[in-house]
Amino acid sequence: MDVISVIRTKRDRGELSDAQIDWVIDAYTRGEVADEQMSALAMAILLNGMNRREIARWTAAMIASGERMDFSSLSRPTADKHSTGGVGDKITLPLAPLVAACGAAVPQLSGRGLGHTGGTLDKLESIPGWRALLSNEEMLNVLDTTGAVICAAGDGLAPADKKLYALRDVTGTVEAIPLIASSIMSKKIAEGTGSLVLDVKVGTGAFMRTLEDARELASTMVGLGTDHGVKTVALLTDMATPLGLTAGNALEVRESVEVLAGGGPADVVELTIALAREMLDAAGIKDADPAKALADGSAMDVWRRMIAAQGGDPDAALPVAREQHVIKAPSSGVLTRLDAYDIGVAAWRLGAGRARKEDPVQAGAGVEMHAKPGDTVTEGQPLLTLHTDTPERFDYALQAVEGSYDIAAPGTAFTASPVVLE
Numbered sequence: 410m411d412v413i414s415v416i417r418t419k420r421d422r423g424e425l426s427d428a429q430i431d432w433v434i435d436a437y438t439r440g441e442v443a444d445e446q447m448s449a450l451a452m453a454i455l456l457n458g459m460n461r462r463e464i465a466r467w468t469a470a471m472i473a474s475g476e477r478m479d480f481s482s483l484s485r486p487t488a489d490k491h492s493t494g495g496v497g498d499k500i501t502l503p504l505a506p507l508v509a510a511c512g513a514a515v516p517q518l519s520g521r522g523l524g525h526t527g528g529t530l531d532k533l534e535s536i537p538g539w540r541a542l543l544s545n546e547e548m549l550n551v552l553d554t555t556g557a558v559i560c561a562a563g564d565g566l567a568p569a570d571k572k573l574y575a576l577r578d579v580t581g582t583v584e585a586i587p588l589i590a591s592s593i594m595s596k597k598i599a600e601g602t603g604s605l606v607l608d609v610k611v612g613t614g615a616f617m618r619t620l621e622d623a624r625e626l627a628s629t630m631v632g633l634g635t636d637h638g639v640k641t642v643a644l645l646t647d648m649a650t651p652l653g654l655t656a657g658n659a660l661e662v663r664e665s666v667e668v669l670a671g672g673g674p675a676d677v678v679e680l681t682i683a684l685a686r687e688m689l690d691a692a693g694i695k696d697a698d699p700a701k702a703l704a705d706g707s708a709m710d711v712w713r714r715m716i717a718a719q720g721g722d723p724d725a726a727l728p729v730a731r732e733q734h735v736i737k738a739p740s741s742g743v744l745t746r747l748d749a750y751d752i753g754v755a756a757w758r759l760g761a762g763r764a765r766k767e768d769p770v771q772a773g774a775g776v777e778m779h780a781k782p783g784d785t786v787t788e789g790q791p792l793l794t795l796h797t798d799t800p801e802r803f804d805y806a807l808q809a810v811e812g813s814y815d816i817a818a819p820g821t822a823f824t825a826s827p828v829v830l831e
């Protein structure tokens with residue numbers, strides 16, 4: 410087999426055979442196919458697509474590139490959740506301990522932020538002492554003793570995806586439905602969860618900007634999971650507006666702890682409970698009440714044990730950025746739009762995200778929102794607070810938030826988009 414013929418097949422809108430797919434994924438993982446050849450193939454896939462058979466085979470080949478985990482020794486059913494990425498999307502933080510408090514085991518392999526979307530591991534690393542990197546044995550131990558674990562995928566899990574995702578990120582080939590679906594599902598299937606709830610984000614702050622594309626991504630992923638024996642469901646959820654009132658690492662941990670303490674922004678609470686219900690249902694746990702587990706402190710108990718089991722101090726003060734800049738409302742009226750992409754870019758430019766994979770992130774950097782669409786604001790009141798350790802970043806972040814919001818005349822009627830769209 411030679412890689413040029415595989416690239417030409419897809420470039421010329423042909424179908425890749427099973428043998429071509431198996432060979433190219435294996436050869437790329439072993440370093441026999443070069444990055445420039447794989448990026449040409451990824452671009453051909455982005456432009457010309459793949460049918461369901463090709464996507465299924467591509468996913469199976471990525472799973473086979475590494476090890477598979479096994480949670481069959483656990484006494485509880487396993488349930489996992491994956492978000493396709495958004496701004497202010499801290500849901501995993503309260504959700505994993507909440508679902509564990511309701512009786513499931515939650516093995517949550519998570520990622521880091523890249524570009525304008527935040528990453529769960531970057532957020533949790535703002536907790537002093539907390540470790541994202543666990544051996545498979547440690548992961549199983551935390552899961553067994555606390556009911557939930559949030560950690561990085563080990564090197565052995567779907568190594569083909571690790572290489573390919575890093576390559577796609579720098580070659581403009583992230584936004585291809587076959588590549589996103591196979592990337593996410595290869596890791597989740599290799600992880601060995603019994604059930605999986607997908608939170609497919611739709612809107613300016615998401616990879617999928619239209620409902621139609623989000624539906625296609627969701628149904629492709631549900632099909633892949635189901636074919637591999639993982640009970641998989643998907644919700645399409647709004648990402649035109651950031652989730653909650655914070656975007657940034659420590660800022661989002663603080664907000665997640667508020668949710669676990671029974672408070673927090675209404676949209677974060679609503680989505681956390683909606684996803685918890687789906688996860689419990691998929692895991693076959695019928696009689697649990699996630700709203701009660703948030704209110705009675707049992708989810709908070711699991712959070713504290715889970716953070717401590719991974720070396721973190723749940724009582725430690727969270728880092729705060731050295732500098733703040735407040736943006737005030739230029740007029741009085743009703744806030745009718747707060748753009749998720751613009752806020753995500755501002756948080757990223759303030760230092761909450763990274764431009765290259767190896768860059769460090771600032772724990773305290775990000776954007777705090779003082780109003781959400783539908784709220785009435787008064788001229789001169791704080792609308793956004795920008796946080797960073799490096800104030801020379803303010804100008805660049807201010808350019809991102811310019812035009813990120815609309816304020817309509819006082820009394821303007823406004824209907825908020827539902828959090829869960831479908």
Ligand code: URA
Pocket residue numbers: 493494520574583588589590592593
């Ligand atoms: N998350 C992933 O793991 N892979 C993608 O391709 C996109 C989001």
